[in-house]
Amino acid sequence: MSESVTNKRHVLPHEWAFGGFLALTAVRLAMSVGFSDWHTLAFFAFTFGCVVAVAASGRAPSSIAWRVRLLWYPSVMGLSFYTLATAVPLLGVSSADALLAQLDHSLLGLTPAVALTAVHLPWFTDLMVAAYLFFFYILIVGPGWYCVNDLTRFRACIVGLFTTYALGFMGYTLLPAGGPHLSMTDLPPLDGGWLTQAMLPMVNQGSNGVDVFPSIHCAASLYLLIFDFRHYRRRFWWLLLPCIALWVSTVYLRYHYVVDLLGGVVIAAIGVSTAYLYERSRMAGEIEMQEQSA
Secondary structure (H helix, E strand, O other), X not given: OOHHHHOOOOOOHHHHHHHHHHHHHHHHXXXXXXXXXXXXXXXXXXHHHHHHHHHHHOOOOOHHHHHHHHHHHHHHHHHHHHHHHHHHHHHOOOOOHHHHHHHHHHHHOOOHHHHHHHHOXXXXXXXXXXXXXXXXXXXXXXXXXXXXXXXXXXXXXXXXHXXXXXXXXXXXXXXXXXXXXXXXXXXXXXXXXXXXXXXHHHHHHHOOOOOOOOOHHHHHHHHHHHHHHHHOHHHHHHHHHHHHHHHHHHHHOOOOOHHHHHHHHHHHHHHHHHHHHHHOOHHHHHHHHHHHHO
């Protein structure tokens, strides 16, 4: 391969997507509350961090540099997620809870959060809490396995996953909502056992209050499931039923409207497509040749 191609700096699709979300949110905040507000400064800093991550890795990153660069995105995702809790209200966007509930009713002829109150059982609620918490297992262990064992697959996994996250977080800023557990205050409390009592308050505190549409619990888990179907088929079969239970739990526990899950399917499909196209792109081939020649 020629020297010019070998030394070419590559910006991956998710770096454009998530960096673009951060930059656009910074500009929107600047227009709403000014450049001096700490939310604006935070999102500009997050955006700058994405630029630094690319620049600091160099034109031909080592395997360690690649992993550090890719792992920046889980970090900035967490930082921006919690900053959105107080940043989104500054954007002047109205709550979408009523709209999402109406869409659910139009789609299903009922409101799931209300209809499911008739079938609550303590043991089943505990099972749904366990299924909901399973999200953190698949989110960490899935990409983590590729990070340790297969850098090429890890890069592709992150490309699609954080394209999905970029679209999901953009949805939070355009249609912010708290979910049925916050908007439908007249519903009876969930009847659960020890796991529900121990974990549900912690889960509630972990929300940023706008993280409903689209459902990233659905989108990220579905994306990782499909990625495993292509690259780690055995794990796909292990995780299929827990993921289905996870999707059901998001509605049963009143965190999501059904339409949120449909939105999650759409952005997961975009993430899967982005990863697929990246893996077959000239860019991916050039990066692999860089690594082989290093």
